[in-house]
Amino acid sequence: MTRTLFLSAGSLVLALGLAVAPAVAQTDASSSDPPASAGPAAASTTPHMASMTPGLTVSGAWARQSPMVDLAGAAYLVVHNGSDTDDAIVAADSPVAEAVELHLSSMNDEGMMSMNQVAEIPVPAHGEVSLEPGGYHIMLIGLTEPLLADDSFELTLEFGAAQPQTITVPVLASSPMDMAHPSMGPDPSIAAADELAGDGGANDD
Amino acid sequence: MHIRSLATTALIMALGAAAVTATEPTVIPAVSPSPDTPSGAPAADAANVPTPLGSPVPAPPLEGLVRPDGSVFDLADLRGHDVLVYFGYTHCPDVCPQTLAEVYDVFAARPGTRALFVTVDPERDTPEFLAEWTAYLPDDLVAVTGSPSAIRRAADAYGVRYARVDSTSSAGYAMSHTADLYLIDAEGRYRLAYPFGTPAAEIVADLEQLDDAG
Numbered sequence: 427m428t429r430t431l432f433l434s435a436g437s438l439v440l441a442l443g444l445a446v447a448p449a450v451a452q453t454d455a456s457s458s459d460p461p462a463s464a465g466p467a468a469a470s471t472t473p474h475m476a477s478m479t480p481g482l483t484v485s486g487a488w489a490r491q492s493p494m495v496d497l498a499g500a501a502y503l504v505v506h507n508g509s510d511t512d513d514a515i516v517a518a519d520s521p522v523a524e525a526v527e528l529h530l531s532s533m534n535d536e537g538m539m540s541m542n543q544v545a546e547i548p549v550p551a552h553g554e555v556s557l558e559p560g561g562y563h564i565m566l567i568g569l570t571e572p573l574l575a576d577d578s579f580e581l582t583l584e585f586g587a588a589q590p591q592t593i594t595v596p597v598l599a600s601s602p603m604d605m606a607h608p609s610m611g612p613d614p615s616i617a618a619a620d621e622l623a624g625d626g627g628a629n630d631d
Numbered sequence: 632m633h634i635r636s637l638a639t640t641a642l643i644m645a646l647g648a649a650a651v652t653a654t655e656p657t658v659i660p661a662v663s664p665s666p667d668t669p670s671g672a673p674a675a676d677a678a679n680v681p682t683p684l685g686s687p688v689p690a691p692p693l694e695g696l697v698r699p700d701g702s703v704f705d706l707a708d709l710r711g712h713d714v715l716v717y718f719g720y721t722h723c724p725d726v727c728p729q730t731l732a733e734v735y736d737v738f739a740a741r742p743g744t745r746a747l748f749v750t751v752d753p754e755r756d757t758p759e760f761l762a763e764w765t766a767y768l769p770d771d772l773v774a775v776t777g778s779p780s781a782i783r784r785a786a787d788a789y790g791v792r793y794a795r796v797d798s799t800s801s802a803g804y805a806m807s808h809t810a811d812l813y814l815i816d817a818e819g820r821y822r823l824a825y826p827f828g829t830p831a832a833e834i835v836a837d838l839e840q841l842d843d844a845g
Contacts, residue, residue: 490728493767498724498802525801531725538792539726539827540807543800559729560828566724567801600732 481509481588482549486556487581487595488602489566492573499523499566499573501581501595505547506554509588514546515555517584520595524568526581531560546586559601575599687820690716690813691788695781696749699762704775707819712745713838716813718791720752720806721764726827730810731772736831738771741838748774751793752806753782789813816841 483506492499499522507513518526527543534540539560547562549555557563564581566573573579575597582592696704706714715734719727734746750756753776756764761774768774776782786793793808810827814837822841825834 490724490732492724494764497722497764500724500728527800527802529725529800533827534807536792536807537809538794538807539810540796541723541725541805542796543798560726563725565800565802600735601729 481511482507482513482585482591484583484591484593486602487593488598489573489579489595490601491575491597491599492566492569495569495572497569499569500559501564501566502557502559502601503564503593503595504554504556505549505583507549507551510551511587512551513549513588514586515549515583516546516586518564518581519584520566520579520581522570522573522579523566524570527565527567528562529565530562549585573597687816687822690815690819690821691785693747693749693775693785693788696775696777696785697758698773698775699758699765701758704773706747706815709745709747709773709815710819711817712743713741713817713841714815715744715746715834716749716789716815717746717810718749718751718786718789718793718808719810720750720808721756721760722752722802723806724802726810730812730827731768733829733831733834734772734812735769737834737838738769740831740835744771744838746772748772749782749785750774750776751782751786751791751808753777753779814838
């Protein structure tokens, strides 16, 4: 599985002609341990290594305080896809929960907010998906410990194409959006591709 | 999502229009508290856009509901406080905690404000469970439960709709529900409904306006 995913990512890099990630571009996954350096460590602990994973970048992760282990917690984040290939979050895992699921809250056609488990959360090529309250979220079910403000925990995201990434998720008492963007309602929409055209040189329209 | 954005925009516009006429006491547009009011839809209808309906009306009573300690709840107990009423459920990990977080921000900005959380999931939200849950929450939030029929009557009175959604999730079943916050003023009058996602700052601005208007 690791090999398949790795070769896929390497092929993608080669196809794009991006020379920024020589370790990832290796074609023999067994010759070294690039997954260890290009995967889990890249997301949050060593920002300079973000260039090692030109495909997906995870940022802005947080989880809401959840003091009662009987009630599910929720984690939110943004995944940016700088590649030419559509991808998706297909699974997540964390040591703080017995089960980690992908869910989508949305307003149904009767005006009710409804929450449904989803198989994947799409991350379009040259786009991003924002997991926010009232939209996509990662549900932490069967908490092994209370999630308290100022704590943090590890969360591993698995993708359809890209390699898994493990990130550190800080626990907050309330949404970082609450006071920061008073005019913005939660919106789980997927950002338009053209929003990203300026910063990545990916003018492929 | 466009619907929600439009609703928020409409709210901002409505409040902005109200602010322009600030030379005289401004009446916050009220929302029909009753589905059978001929001129108005229930609060949660019409894409959650608050519907101006003239003078505020007495808030519908919430009867047959109990507090976590088992005592009978009476909405009149909260008279003298602005009250934000929300219908939700404790096993809701996303929408309800987000709304409550906004409510706590209102508490911080407007001490004396109260919130009333009416569960739509009495099966899991027993008085005992609500007691455990509210122990983690600000004292200014009152949580109530009741029999399924009492909760349905309360919801109907506020135009709230909800339904159980069975799921394969490890978390068990979910409840879909309208997710508005309803503002009842200190005189027990029903003033406004806020759609999900309304920032606390907008609610705080309204409460200040209510204060100014007396």
